[in-house]
Structure formats: C-alpha cells, structure tokens
Amino acid sequence: MEITQSIKEAVAKAVSELYQHEVQESEVQVTPTRKEFEGDYTVLVFPFTRAAKKAPPVLAEELGNYLTENVDDIAGFNVIKGFLNLVISDAYWSKFLLSLSAQEDYGKHASNGKTAVVEYSSPNTNKPLHLGHVRNILLGWSMSKILDTAGYDVKRVQIINDRGVHICKSMLAWQKYGEGNTPESLGKKGDHLVGEYYVVYNNEEKEQRAILKAAGDENEPQILQEAREMLRKWEANDPETRKLWATMNGWVYAGFNETYKNLGVSFDKLYYESETYLLGKDMIEKGLEKGVFYKEEDGSVWTDLTDVKLDKKIVLRSDGTSVYVTQDLGTAQERYKDFQMDKSIYVVGNEQDHHFKVLFEILKRLGESYADNLYHLSYGMVELPSGKMKSREGTVVDADDLMNEVVVVAREESLERGDVSGLTVESQQEAWRRIGMAALKFHMIRVTPRKNMLFDPKESVDIQGQSGPFVQYSYVRTKSVLAKAGDWDIDISAYQTPQPQEKELLTIIRKYPDTILEAAKNYDPSLIANYAYELAKSYNKFFHDIPILRAETEAGKGFRLTLTQVVGRVLTSALGLLGIEVPERM
RNA sequence: GGUCCCGUAGCUUAACGGAUAGAGCAUCGGAUUUCGGCUCCGAAGGUUAUAGGUUCGAAUCCUAUCGGGAUCACCA
Numbered sequence: 001m002e003i004t005q006s007i008k009e010a011v012a013k014a015v016s017e018l019y020q021h022e023v024q025e026s027e028v029q030v031t032p033t034r035k036e037f038e039g040d041y042t043v044l045v046f047p048f049t050r051a052a053k054k055a056p057p058v059l060a061e062e063l064g065n066y067l068t069e070n071v072d073d074i075a076g077f078n079v080i081k082g083f084l085n086l087v088i089s090d091a092y093w094s095k096f097l098l099s100l101s102a103q104e105d106y107g108k109h110a111s112n113g114k115t116a117v118v119e120y121s122s123p124n125t126n127k128p129l130h131l132g133h134v135r136n137i138l139l140g141w142s143m144s145k146i147l148d149t150a151g152y153d154v155k156r157v158q159i160i161n162d163r164g165v166h167i168c169k170s171m172l173a174w175q176k177y178g179e180g181n182t183p184e185s186l187g188k189k190g191d192h193l194v195g196e197y198y199v200v201y202n203n204e205e206k207e208q209r210a211i212l213k214a215a216g217d218e219n220e221p222q223i224l225q226e227a228r229e230m231l232r233k234w235e236a237n238d239p240e241t242r243k244l245w246a247t248m249n250g251w252v253y254a255g256f257n258e259t260y261k262n263l264g265v266s267f268d269k270l271y272y273e274s275e276t277y278l279l280g281k282d283m284i285e286k287g288l289e290k291g292v293f294y295k296e297e298d299g300s301v302w303t304d305l306t307d308v309k310l311d312k313k314i315v316l317r318s319d320g321t322s323v324y325v326t327q328d329l330g331t332a333q334e335r336y337k338d339f340q341m342d343k344s345i346y347v348v349g350n351e352q353d354h355h356f357k358v359l360f361e362i363l364k365r366l367g368e369s370y371a372d373n374l375y376h377l378s379y380g381m382v383e384l385p386s387g388k389m390k391s392r393e394g395t396v397v398d399a400d401d402l403m404n405e406v407v408v409v410a411r412e413e414s415l416e417r418g419d420v421s422g423l424t425v426e427s428q429q430e431a432w433r434r435i436g437m438a439a440l441k442f443h444m445i446r447v448t449p450r451k452n453m454l455f456d457p458k459e460s461v462d463i464q465g466q467s468g469p470f471v472q473y474s475y476v477r478t479k480s481v482l483a484k485a486g487d488w489d490i491d492i493s494a495y496q497t498p499q500p501q502e503k504e505l506l507t508i509i510r511k512y513p514d515t516i517l518e519a520a521k522n523y524d525p526s527l528i529a530n531y532a533y534e535l536a537k538s539y540n541k542f543f544h545d546i547p548i549l550r551a552e553t554e555a556g557k558g559f560r561l562t563l564t565q566v567v568g569r570v571l572t573s574a575l576g577l578l579g580i581e582v583p584e585r586m
Numbered sequence: 587g588g589u590c591c592c593g594u595a596g597c598u599u600a601a602c603g604g605a606u607a608g609a610g611c612a613u614c615g616g617a618u619u620u621c622g623g624c625u626c627c628g629a630a631g632g633u634u635a636u637a638g639g640u641u642c643g644a645a646u647c648c649u650a651u652c653g654g655g656a657u658c659a660c661c662a
Contacts, residue, residue: 029602029604031602031604034605034606036605036606037605042604042605044604046604046642046643049642056642080605081605082604082605082642082643083604083605124662161662163662164661164662165661165662166661166662273662277662298660300660309588309589309590310589310658311588311589311658314659314660316660317660318660319660321660323659323660323661323662324659324661324662327662349656350590350591350655350656350657351655351656351657352656352657353589353590353591353656353657354589354590354656354657354658355657355662357589357590378591380591380592380655380656381655381656383655413624414624416624417623417624418624419622419624435624443598446598446599446600447598447599448599448600450591450592451591451592451599452591452592452654452655452656453598453599454597454598454599456597456598459597459598459610459611462610462611463624464610464611464624464625465609465610465611466598466599466600466609466610466611467610467624469624470610470624470625472624473622473624473625474625476622476624477621477622477625480621480622481621481622484621485621518602522602526600530600530601530609533609533610534609537609540625540626541625541626541627543621543622543625543626544617544625544626544627545626547620547621548621549620549621550620550621564621585622586624
C-alpha cells in the first residue's frame, strides 16, 4: 500500500488503541519532512493531544514507537516539539519506484461516474480575442483537463454572445464604409476585420456626439439611432439584416476558430445567444407562483434578495422582455437538460461576481435540483505594466499578436543558445511553437486565479526560472538521457542506498495524484503549474548531483534510469494539464 | 454609501491553521576534461499594510483602520 496512506491508517489505529479515541484517517496530517530535519514524512500530533491527555512530545514518542513496530517500511523516528518525523526504510524506495514505472498513466484517477460541464471563453462577436480572453481560455481548458484526470466526464461549452446592439454597430459601420471588403479580399482574419469596423463605428459616434454637444442638441447621435433600428430589424427577422449578420458572424467564427486552434483548445457544444435569449421566461412564471418573484404595477418582475445582501433584481422588463439573468436562468436549465451534469463551472471574470451570486441564489430559490452544483470560477483582471487594458484607448493586447510574438522570441532564444540540430525545419518550427506557447501559458496559469495579475510581456516570454520552458527543458533532458542509455533491463530491487535527491524526487512524484485532486477540488490550475515547476527543479538538481549512466552499481543505474523515465512521464502529464506540449529537443 | 476581492523581499509571486514565510526575476559571488550550462551552488534582500483579538500554534480565522480593484442598469 501507498506509504502515506499506511501511516494515516496506523496513526488512526494507534490513537484508538492507545487512547480509546476514534479518529478518521482523513484527520491525520502527513506531510513530507522539511529538509532541515531528519526524516522522510512528518505526522502532526497536536490534533490528538486533547484526546490522549498527553503533552505533544510524549504523545509523539508513543506514536513513534507504535508506528515503528507496526508499519513495515518505517525504520525509525525522531520527535521535535509536536512533530513526529518518520524515517522510511531504504528498501521502500525502489519498491515504490517499481510500482510507479508500471503505471503508464500515473496520476489519472478512475472514473467517478460524474459529469462536469466547463463553460469558458464565451466572447462577443464584435471584436477579436485579447489578453483577458487568453487568461479565461487557458484557465478553462486547464480546468477541464484537470477534472477529466480527476475522474470526471467533462463537457466543454461556451455561450457566444452573437446578438445585440454592439453587434449591429460593427455591421452598420461595415455597411456604410466597408466597400464590400471581405476577409478574403483583404487577406485578413475575419474577427480582426469586424473589430476594425467596430472601432470605426465608435469613432463616428463619438464625433457625432461632440458635434451635437457643441450645438446644444441633446438628441442621440444619428448613427446610434441607426444601430438601434438595425437591431429592431434583426429582431423582426428582416432578411437583409439577418443575412449581413450571418455573413459577418461567419467571418468572426472563422477567425476565432483559428485562434482556438493555435491555443490548442476546443469545445463540445456551442450555445448561441441568438438562440437562447428568449429562454428563461417560463421560469419566471414558475417563480411567480412560488413567490420567488413579484410583479410591480408597471408589469416588470423582480426578486427581492435583500435578506442575503444582494438587493432587488429585475428579471423581466415592463415590456415583457428578458434581461441578462433571465437568459442565464434559461441557459442553466437548458444545459442541465443537455448534460444532467453533477457539476457546472462557469469560467468568467470577477467583474461578474455579483451577477453569478444572484443567478445561483435565484436558481436555489426556484428549487432547481442542480442549483447547489454550480460554481463560478472567478478570475482577476489582467493588468499591463502600463496600466489597465482599455479597448477604447487602443491599449489591448491582441491574442493573435501575442502568440506570434511569443514564438518569435522562442526562436531567437533557441538559435542563440539552444540545440535543435538534427531536427528537420518543420520539427524546429514545431519546437519553437511549443516553447513559446509554453512560456505564455505557464506564465498566465501559475498565478492563483482569484488574484489580479500583472502581465509583463518581457517576463511572459522568459525561458528561465519559474517558466514553462524551464519545465520543458527538464523533460528534454530525461529524453536525452534515456536515448543515450539505449535499451536496458536491470533489476533495481537490489538498490538499497537511495540518496536524498532521489528520495526527494520520489516524494514529489508521490504527491502528483493528490495534487490533481486538490486542483480539481479548489478549481485551481495554478497548483499544477507550481507542482510541475517543483518537480522539474528537483530533477535538475538530481541530474546535476548524481551520475546516472555512470552510477556506481548496475542496480543504481537502473534505478536512476527508471526514475528519469517516470519523471519524464509525470512532467509530460502535468504540462498536459496546463495545455502545454513538450518538445523533443530545444 | 452598501457588498465582494486583493495587500507577502526592489519587481513577479508561493505557502490543507503547523517547524526558521518558500521560489523566480533583477543584484553580487561561485561551479563544467563526466549523462544537454535554457543547468547547478551561494550571498544579500521580509515587523506578511496597520492595530487589536481567537489558540498549543496565525500570512491564513474574527474585529477595526488604511491603501488598491470590482460591483450595486428595465446593457450584456
């Protein structure tokens, strides 16, 4: 059995037998012993002092004796204050390594029979994707991979905001000033083209507004009235408007798909707001009957959430049309019909914290069965060294530009100091792409989602230190060593002198499955990024300090090669959870 | 104004309520006739915003204060 599990069970049993007090295994805290102390694993005895009625050091001593006698691989112990440091037998490590090497998909948890839906990206179709979307997309994709590896059946979805007056604005500008230009005629990505006309519209509106203001005219700008008129036509199914709308959205989707492909992400189902914006109204009826909502004199429908500090919220306008939450009520229900998921995760920025609190609260009051299984994976804003991104001021970082840039830098660095000799031109380019994307992805995922993050373009392409390429480099090293070793078939059980560096590596590797579960439970991909870095760092030290191919004994060589192989596998897997691919050389 | 989130080294950041707060960048100084130097080792750098409280133990929990951000639309 796996060592920390054995320790936990034994401690629980010991407390029960020695002090007649029942404790759950899960209450026993076992952590790797800190480097400055002797031992491999540490048990915290503080939680049991009350039950045992003993001082921590005495209790630790008694538990230490019990564990040494009753658990096979515990060779000894020492006590420092209330910390019981256990020394694991030398024989344990090669046994453990052997069991690891037998598991090709180490870290992958068996199916738990549950379905999880992850919604992410969910852009508007009037402008290209930018840095903020990149954080969203990377978090969403990584979260979906983590849940998948933790045993869920994962569905990836997004809801595309493809209607509304903002969409009409770029349509209108293209109609007026587009001169029939298309992505093909200009050789431009469709989302960028449409985004440009959105800017054209905004400039025009601003100009008209200034003229009106100067003349003391309080009317709305002409062009805004035209945009509103276009939306009315769209809603009335005017064929010409619908056709233009379909065409321009088509351009945008083609552009988005290219960006998604470059980011290495995909979706199982797309929801379009144009098809869902009328949903949710039936739920209003139900809510009125249940007393969740009430009607004002003007016919508008509200819900009063002041008892949970969420104020009052309108859910149906006086003209009977629905608002944002109403649609989301409907889409939540729609999604449940589609997937009967056990868990639903919305990856959306923290500016919508309030909205999701309201949404979840209403669903709960409506008595929806899935209401308790919804989670808003809220993430902080991405800031630039120059300040905030503002689309109106042109300080946005475009997603496509960013990806290009990062690959260019990777190539430059690689040509300067890397080793891609022996690769075909295509393989070189592929390697550079993987390295550049690794730098970008790792840099964005390593920060705890909840926090605002500073995105420094210079640091995002860093290949040293706490970076994606650093981890990739460790992987490439494992490949290189294994290639040099050729075929080997060595019995490693005779290796009984594990070095501290080897034990440390194995201790870190042992944490991998737990780390995945923790990341899934906390909805936090940054845990995986930090884990991957820790493992890579530890392998680099091992590699530096200890000869592998020139090991003192044959068993030692086999042990270290096996260890190298396992490290390579875990690094590949962990990076995979971040959406990062490993290169063969770099 | 109400509500929510954040505040850790010069900068970017980590730490299930657990030992002397851990890394990276930048700075300074070292290591290679041996498996890939995009590596490794070391130095310096911290009153965890401030003041109280809770307890065996607090960056973490509670209260207040100060900073920063978000949000509180018959927009989405």
